[in-house]
Amino acid sequence: MLTKIVHEDARKFIKALCEATEGKPMQWRTIIGLSAKQAAVDYAIEKGWILVEAGHNVCLTEEGRRRVATAAD
Numbered sequence: 001m002l003t004k005i006v007h008e009d010a011r012k013f014i015k016a017l018c019e020a021t022e023g024k025p026m027q028w029r030t031i032i033g034l035s036a037k038q039a040a041v042d043y044a045i046e047k048g049w050i051l052v053e054a055g056h057n058v059c060l061t062e063e064g065r066r067r068v069a070t071a072a073d
Contacts, residue, residue, distance in 0.1 A: 006040055006043045017029060
């Protein structure tokens with residue numbers, strides 16, 4: 001059950017990140033202000049959906065962009 005919640009939070013996070021970057025590749029954003037839960041960020045990293053730099057800068061990978069594009073709301 002917890003994994004399902006974390007998965008959903010991670011999906012919402014990458015969708016918000018995609019919207020913040022207008023879907024452009026390798027656009028870095030600060031995690032502050034995107035209101036991400038640490039477990040969701042960790043899950044997205046594990047799945048290869050995002051890259052993290054300096055602990056608070058994030059960008060979508062191509063896999064993350066594909067995940068957002070193919071996810072049903």
